[in-house]
Structure formats: structure tokens, C-alpha cells
Amino acid sequence: MKTLLKDRKSILVVDDEKGIRYGLVKLFGREGFDVFTSENYKDAVEIVSKKKIDIALLDIRLKGPQDGIELLKEIKKRDPGVIVFMVTGHGSIPNSVAAMQEGAADYILKPIDNNKLLTIIRKNLEIKTLRAENSFLKKALIKKVYSYDFITDNPAVKDVIKVADKIKNIAATVLITGESGVGKEVLARYIHFTSNRREANFVGINCAALSDSLLLSELFGHERGAFTGAVEQKIGKFELADYGTLFLDEVGDMSVDVQSKLLRVLEERSFERVGGTKKIFVDVRIIAATNRNITDLIKKGRFRQDLYYRLNVISCYLPPLRERTEDIPLLSDHFLKQYNRRYNKNVQGIESYLLDRLRSYHWPGNVRELQNMINQAVLLCEGDMITSLSFQDSGGTDLFDVVEASGQGKPLKEFLEEVVSHYEKQLIARVLSSNDHNRSKTARDLDITRKTLARKIDKYNL
Numbered sequence: 001m002k003t004l005l006k007d008r009k010s011i012l013v014v015d016d017e018k019g020i021r022y023g024l025v026k027l028f029g030r031e032g033f034d035v036f037t038s039e040n041y042k043d044a045v046e047i048v049s050k051k052k053i054d055i056a057l058l059d060i061r062l063k064g065p066q067d068g069i070e071l072l073k074e075i076k077k078r079d080p081g082v083i084v085f086m087v088t089g090h091g092s093i094p095n096s097v098a099a100m101q102e103g104a105a106d107y108i109l110k111p112i113d114n115n116k117l118l119t120i121i122r123k124n125l126e127i128k129t130l131r132a133e134n135s136f137l138k139k140a141l142i143k144k145v146y147s148y149d150f151i152t153d154n155p156a157v158k159d160v161i162k163v164a165d166k167i168k169n170i171a172a173t174v175l176i177t178g179e180s181g182v183g184k185e186v187l188a189r190y191i192h193f194t195s196n197r198r199e200a201n202f203v204g205i206n207c208a209a210l211s212d213s214l215l216l217s218e219l220f221g222h223e224r225g226a227f228t229g230a231v232e233q234k235i236g237k238f239e240l241a242d243y244g245t246l247f248l249d250e251v252g253d254m255s256v257d258v259q260s261k262l263l264r265v266l267e268e269r270s271f272e273r274v275g276g277t278k279k280i281f282v283d284v285r286i287i288a289a290t291n292r293n294i295t296d297l298i299k300k301g302r303f304r305q306d307l308y309y310r311l312n313v314i315s316c317y318l319p320p321l322r323e324r325t326e327d328i329p330l331l332s333d334h335f336l337k338q339y340n341r342r343y344n345k346n347v348q349g350i351e352s353y354l355l356d357r358l359r360s361y362h363w364p365g366n367v368r369e370l371q372n373m374i375n376q377a378v379l380l381c382e383g384d385m386i387t388s389l390s391f392q393d394s395g396g397t398d399l400f401d402v403v404e405a406s407g408q409g410k411p412l413k414e415f416l417e418e419v420v421s422h423y424e425k426q427l428i429a430r431v432l433s434s435n436d437h438n439r440s441k442t443a444r445d446l447d448i449t450r451k452t453l454a455r456k457i458d459k460y461n462l
């Protein structure tokens with residue numbers, strides 16, 4: 001705070017009396033402020049539009065069509081952060097009170113008492129700095145809490161968190177698997193930010209997004225002149241993550257060539273920068289993630305088995321969202337609060353008929369899809385409750401998603417049964433919901449007996 005107060009601040013003095021301007025320039029100059037002066041509205045607006053002003057001292061009566069209060073409004077419109085004081089004679093005190101309602105910080109009576117004036121200015125600067133710091137700290141806090149929160153109420157995921165808690169302080173490599181959008185990166189951050197490595201860096205790299213040569217130089221860095229374009233030495237992610245965590249995202253998409261180089265580093269705990277000869281030793285915890293079926297890739301010769309063993313010392317599998325329906329209301333609520341904060345809204349919740357739909361939906365995009373959906377709904381919501389949600393996949397299920405979800409290479413019969421169950425569950429859920437859970441009516445609509453319906457409701461947990 002002290003350092004901020006020591007920063008040079010600029011003051012704008014607007015008064016039509018030359019003597020007052022002169023006196024204040026001298027006073028503020030001595031105190032180390034940058035001072036600008038003007039005798040009327042027009043010149044003052046000109047100054048504010050060109051200079052960064054911290055404080056403005058405005059005579060309430062100015063020559064010309066616009067008075068000090070209009071100037072106050074104009075300054076606040078351009079920069080609400082300017083601290084404005086009105087300077088006033090005894091006769092205009094009521095006007096000055098009105099000015100405070102327009103955002104003036106205080107008013108100062110003529111004749112001006114220099115010491116009092118300086119004290120008031122200092123106090124206001126201090127308050128402003130404190131406010132700014134407070135909001136900065138709050139933001140940092142939210143960011144921190146967010147970066148290690150892993151929200152779940154699902155027993156299988158809770159077990160994964162238990163494992164994560166147990167191993168967070170050892171250096172063993174972790175492999176996180178699961179479909180796209182299930183929270184693999186959130187888990188990786190959770191492990192890092194709750195571990196004894198949290199003071200060092202969490203460095204992430206997406207192995208699928210880069211060509212081999214780029215990926216190598218990103219991971220290991222390069223020496224100056226290592227290749228055309230290497231005009232500067234570059235520190236790689238391994239060095240940046242020293243004493244911290246390196247998150248290798250989409251590791252299943254790494255080429256076999258890069259896999260061999262990575263394996264060597266994991267075995268030797270050291271490496272050279274591209275084009276360099278010096279061995280660099282690092283203490284890095286590796287967390288890798290993939291949404292691919294690595295066992296499959298190994299069978300096809302696209303992933304090195306020995307690397308898999310190295311990475312998979314501790315394995316964490318995050319199930320898809322459709323298999324952890326208890327997390328849906330929890331996460332929805334979490335995102336609702338998050339976007340209420342972001343958009344400054346106060347949406348209370350989601351209508352119950354939509355909750356049923358959320359539970360029976362198959363979530364091809366998992367938590368990320370839910371998050372995007374709530375984001376959009378909060379943004380568009382006009383009342384207290386969310387009354388409509390836009391499902392990416394509203395016309396039932398894309399067959400390929402079901403194939404994707406149920407894993408390739410299943411016997412055809414088993415696969416078809418799964419597809420049928422999937423559609424059946426969706427259909428029953430929809431009709432039930434549209435009939436307000438009236439079973440007789442639903443059975444009639446579907447042309448099945450009440451007993452069959454009850455059995456299916458049981459089977460699908462509806």
C-alpha cells in the first residue's frame with residue numbers, strides 16, 4: 001500500500017480564480033503531485049481526455065454554461081476511478097451535497113485550509129488503494145479455490161480423490177484417463193495445488209496440438225542456433241516445472257518418436273536442450289492424461305508399452321458424467337454460482353422438469369458440455385429460474401456417440417442391446433417428464449403395461 005501511495009499522483013484543479021489555481025499548484029507541487037489546471041469546463045474535459053487524472057478539485061461555480069457539477073458528471077463518466085472534490089463557498093453547501101450523490105468524494109469549504117485539504121486527499125487515496133487491494137485479493141482467492149476444487153459426490157470419483165490425496169506428495173507418475181471433458185485437467189491441478197509442490201509451477205502442455213519438432217523444443221527447450229529460427233535460447237517446460245508438476249495432456253497422441261525421447265528422460269531424470277550437450281537434471285512430477293484407450297494403442301503399435309508402464313504408476317480413471325448422475329445437480333449449482341458472479345446475475349436455480357432431463361441426457365461432452373450449457377442459460381435467463389436449456393444433441397442421441405461411449409470392438413449383439421437401452425431410457429424419461437411422472441398416462445402413451453413401465457423405471461433408475 002505504501003508503495004502505491006508513493007507513486008506520483010496527478011491532480012486537476014479547476015477554478016476560475018487565478019489566485020486559487022496559483023496557490024494550489026504551489027502546494028501540490030511541493031507535495032510531489034503532478035498538477036494540471038483549467039479555468040473552465042471545456043479545457044478541463046480536454047485535459048481529462050488526454051491525461052490520467054487521479055484527483056480532481058472542482059470549483060462548484062464556473063464561468064460559462066456548464067458548472068462544476070456537470071464537470072463532475074462528465075469526469076466520472078469518462079473514468080469512474082477519479083476521486084473528485086467539490087470546492088465551494090458557504091452559500092453552495094446544498095449543491096455540494098447533491099454533488100456527493102453524483103459521486104464526489106467530499107466537499108471543501110473556501111477559504112481553503114491547506115493542511116485539511118492534504119489530509120482529506122491522503123485519506124481518500126488510501127481508501128482507494130485499500131479497495132483496489134481488497135478486490136485484487138478476493139479475485140486471487142477465488143482463482144486459487146477454483147484451481148483446486150474438485151466437485152463430486154460420486155463414490156467412484158471420491159475413491160479417485162482418495163488415491164490422489166494419498167499419493168500427492170510422492171513423485172510417482174500419474175496417468176489420468178477418461179472421456180473428453182470429464183475433468184482430467186481439474187484433477188491434475190487438484191493434485192498439484194494440494195501437494196507439497198504447490199509453491200512451484202504447474203506447467204501444462206498439449207501433446208496433440210504440436211508437430212514433433214515443436215513439441216520437443218517446447219518440452220526440452222533449445223539452444224541458440226539449434227535450428228533455423230532458433231535465434232534465442234529457450235527454456236523448456238521440463239525446466240519450468242522444476243520442483244513442480246508437468247502436465248502432459250493428450251499423451252496418447254504423442255508420436256512414437258517423441259515417446260522414446262520422453263521415456264529416456266523419465267528413466268534418467270535428465271535431458272539436454274535441443275542442440276545442446278549439457279545434461280540438465282530436474283525434479284519434476286509428471287501427470288499425464290489421455291482420452292484415448294492406451295491399451296488399444298499399444299496393441300496397434302502406436303504407444304510404447306514401456307512408456308505406458310512408466311506413466312501409469314498411479315492410474316486414475318474418471319468415469320463419464322452420464323455414469324455419475326449425482327454430480328449433475330452439484331456441478332450445475334457450482335456453475336450457476338460461477339456464472340451468476342461472472343455476469344452479475346442472481347439466478348436461483350433450474351426448474352425441476354429440466355433436472356430430470358439433465359439426469360437422463362447422455363452428455364457426449366461431459367462436464368465441459370454441462371458447464372457451457374449453464375453458462376449460456378444464465379446469460380440468457382431473464383427471470384429467477386432457468387426455464388430452458390439448449391441440449392447440443394437435442395434430437396436424441398447420435399449413434400456414433402453411443403459407439404464412442406460404449407467402446408469399440410464389442411460383440412455386435414451386446415452393442416445393439418446397449419444402443420436400444422440407451423434410446424429406451426431416453427424415450428421413457430422424456431414421456432414421464434412430459435406427463436409429470438404420471439405412470440398410468442405414460443404407460444398408455446407408450447402402449448405398454450404399467451407393470452412393464454415400473455420394471456423399466458427401476459432398471460434405468462428413472
Ligand SMILES: Nc1ncnc2c1ncn2[C@@H]1O[C@H](COP(=O)(O)OP(=O)(O)OP(=O)(O)O)[C@@H](O)[C@H]1O
Pocket residue numbers: 149150151152178179180181182183184185186187290291334367368371
Ligand atoms: N469436478 C469438477 N469440478 C468443477 N469443474 C469441473 C469439474 N470437472 C470438470 N470441470 C470443468 O469442466 C471443464 C472440462 O474439464 P477438463 O478440462 O479438466 O476436462 P478434460 O478431461 O481435461 O477434457 P479433455 O479430454 O477434452 O481435455 C473445465 O472447464 C472444468 O473447469
Ligand SMILES: [Mg+2]
Pocket residue numbers: 184185249
Ligand atoms: Mg484436458
